[in-house]
Amino acid sequence: MDLKEIRMPEGQDAYAPREKLNRNVLLACQILAGLSALAAFMIERSAGNEGSLISDSALSVPTAILLAILWVVILPAIAVFWHRKAIDEQEEAAFRDGAYFAAYAFLVAAPTWWILWRGGLAPAPDGIAIYLLFMVIWTLVWLKKKYM
Amino acid sequence: MKNKLKVLRAMNDWSQAELGQQLDVSRQAINAIETGKYDPSLPLAFKIARLFGMPIEEIFDDGFEGDKNA
Structure with a gap:
């Protein structure tokens, strides 16, 4: 077989579909993390908590539930998808x-x-x-x- | 494991990213295979062999020097 017969498809960028999906998943994760942190910050602020989210200070119940759901439900779901489809x-x-x-x-x-x-x-x-x-x-x- | 992937890629004037696109793996994966830092799975090795129209053993060399007829 003449190797020169194999040509690249033209008019496409040089990223594999999985690589594109991988980048999109990571970008979506960053956006989700940012929005979640913003939501938690707003909830804590309205509850009068001034402590940092990354500390041992007390959290309000809504923030604790929000972050727990993010960690227990959303994170594993994204991880399974990422491992199976994106990387x-x-x-x-x-x-x-x-x-x-x-x-x-x-x-x-x-x-x-x-x-x-x-x-x-x-x-x-x-x-x-x-x-x-x-x-x-x-x-x-x-x-x-x-x-x- | 040694391989001829870099040579075969060069013969086609492909970049690592372009070859990765053909095989649906990242440019980093192609680089790791070419430099011997990562050995591809059997399915990916077959995919590479099919892409270049060559038997797997002509692309990948495991260094075995024994009786190949055995």
Whole structure:
């Protein structure tokens, strides 16, 4: 077969359909996150709460329900769609590798911190700090494997 | 795994993005395959082979040097 016979379709941009969908899903997620944060901020403001959303300060019931629904219902639904329809297999592998490293970081860091705390060598374990460590490692490995 | 994807792509004057469009994967995926950082799945390898009209083993080399008739 003459390889020159295979030609690119003309008049189209050079993004695979999955890649376009991937970008659109990520953009939609950013918009959703922004709108949710704005809604939560407005609800908290009307309830007289001045604390930051990213803190341990008390939240009003509507904000707590809104954010919980976002995390438990919307996020998994988007994640399932994103994995099945939007990302290609190389990104799927990068994402999986990130989860693998993050899981080991959690496996090592959480009990170590707990043991050191019990021995009086560290402050009490902070669940949010461990969660953030998990997410940062996952994200860094994912980005490295996808782009580098 | 070594492969000839970069050579085959160059023979067609395609960019990584253009090849990715044909295979419905990202430019980053093509780059990772070409540089040997990522080995494609069997379905994607077949898709690549079909696109270039070549057998998979002529594109991908797993380094096996044994008796190929065995």
